[in-house]
Amino acid sequence: MPSSVTDERLVAQLKALAHPARLKILDLLAARGDCICGEVVNVLPLTQSTVSQHLKILKEAGLLIGTIDGTRSCYSLDSQAFGVSQRALTNRLAVYEACEEDDEG
Amino acid sequence: MPSSVTDERLVAQLKALAHPARLKILDLLAARGDCICGEVVNVLPLTQSTVSQHLKILKEAGLLIGTIDGTRSCYSLDSQAFGVSQRALTNRLAVYEACEEDDEG
DNA sequence: ATCGTACATCGTCGATAGACGATTAAGGAA
DNA sequence: TTCCTTAATCGTCTATCGACGATGTACGAT
Numbered sequence: 199m200p201s202s203v204t205d206e207r208l209v210a211q212l213k214a215l216a217h218p219a220r221l222k223i224l225d226l227l228a229a230r231g232d233c234i235c236g237e238v239v240n241v242l243p244l245t246q247s248t249v250s251q252h253l254k255i256l257k258e259a260g261l262l263i264g265t266i267d268g269t270r271s272c273y274s275l276d277s278q279a280f281g282v283s284q285r286a287l288t289n290r291l292a293v294y295e296a297c298e299e300d301d302e303g
Numbered sequence: 304m305p306s307s308v309t310d311e312r313l314v315a316q317l318k319a320l321a322h323p324a325r326l327k328i329l330d331l332l333a334a335r336g337d338c339i340c341g342e343v344v345n346v347l348p349l350t351q352s353t354v355s356q357h358l359k360i361l362k363e364a365g366l367l368i369g370t371i372d373g374t375r376s377c378y379s380l381d382s383q384a385f386g387v388s389q390r391a392l393t394n395r396l397a398v399y400e401a402c403e404e405d406d407e408g
Numbered sequence: 409a410t411c412g413t414a415c416a417t418c419g420t421c422g423a424t425a426g427a428c429g430a431t432t433a434a435g436g437a438a
Numbered sequence: 439t440t441c442c443t444t445a446a447t448c449g450t451c452t453a454t455c456g457a458c459g460a461t462g463t464a465c466g467a468t
Contacts (some may be wrong), residue, residue, distance in 0.1 A: 205323055212321035212466055217456085218314055221395075229403040235415060250416055261399075261428045269465045277397050284396035290326075290387035294366075294380050297333045322426085340445055353427055355446055374435045374444045 201288035207260075211283050214259035219244060220252050224261070224275065232274035234267070307392035316388050319364030324349060325357050329366070329380065337379035351370070 214220060219242055226241055227233055239249045253273055256262045260279045265272050319325060324347055331346055332338055344354045358378055361367045365384045370377050 206327055209321055209323050209326065212317050214410080215315055216317035216321050218310055219456090221310055223315065224395075224399055228398050231402065236413095239415095244456095245458060246415070248458075251456080255415080266415095266464095271415060275402050277400050277402060280396050280400040284393065286402055287396065288389065288393050290329075291385050291392065293333050294329055295382050295385040295389055297336065297380050297382060318425095324426095341443095344445095349426095350428060351445070352429075352447080356426080359446080371435095371445095376445060 203282060206261060208283070208286055208290070211259050211261065212287075214255055214261060217252070219249075220256055223249075223256065227262070227273060228277045232272050234270040234272050238273075259278070308387060313388070313391055313395070316364050316366065317392075318368060319360055322357070324354075325361055328354075328357060328361065332367070332378060332380045337377050339375040339377050341375070343378075 215224075222242060222286075223238055228240060230237075235250060235253060237245070238253070239246050242249055244252075253262065253264070253271075257264050261276055261283075262273050263276045265274075324336060327347060328343055331343060335342075340351070340358060343358070344351050344367070347354055349357075354394075358367065358376075362369050362378075366381055366388075367378050368381045370379075
């Protein structure tokens with residue numbers, strides 16, 4: 199019953215997810231385990247500053263973990279955070295899905 | 304492998320979900336089964352035109368079904384659509400979640 | 409100390425989102 | 439028909455998003 203994720207936080211995460219470039223970044227990180235910023239820049243048709251901005255947004259939404267490695271920034275998915283938000287989202291959507299109109303009579 | 308939901312569509316649905324007022328509308332519909340526009344207006348601290356706009360966005364994202372009932376518009380959740388998008392989202396997030404960094408060696 | 413690399417941040421600009429009031433469209437009641 | 443109710447749409451305004459180039463910052467090599 200305690201949702202453990204506020205509406206506000208859920209909205210923030212949904213906003214972070216709701217962009218094609220950011221979904222691509224997540225896919226990339228899921229595929230490779232981790233990436234430095236430059237690798238993401240090489241894959242996406244976007245400039246370095248734009249990619250950096252997207253990474254920041256994902257990080258602020260709590261979906262990514264970023265570590266400094268010398269002059270490089272290494273990013274990886276925050277699997278735990280995804281577990282939490284996945285459950286929150288799934289619960290939410292499941293409620294909506296379960297809400298069949300039962301006035302079929 | 305066929306995702307059955309394009310990235311584009313997923314992004315559109317995430318955008319539709321990523322607004323507090325629209326989450327509230329979905330909650331309301333889940334709780335009541337269906338609502339006419341005016342009921343939603345009475346519950347939310349927003350004007351009729353704004354609420355109507357939000358309902359339109361949710362409908363265009365394929366999350367709501369709207370039926371005309373005399374001069375009223377009756378909205379209800381499209382449970383089937385939620386089933387589909389829930390699976391799409393859940394799959395996506397599950398991949399991210401499952402992607403533990405296994406380079407612990 | 410100087411230079412090069414890698415990334416973050418700043419400033420800007422056009423496009424989009426979100427709110428509102430006003431108007432329009434359409435059904436029901438007199 | 440005329441009027442009232444309900445809701446969709448239009449026009450406008452502000453705020454935020456998303457892209458970019460330019461600049462700043464920090465580390466590594468020379």
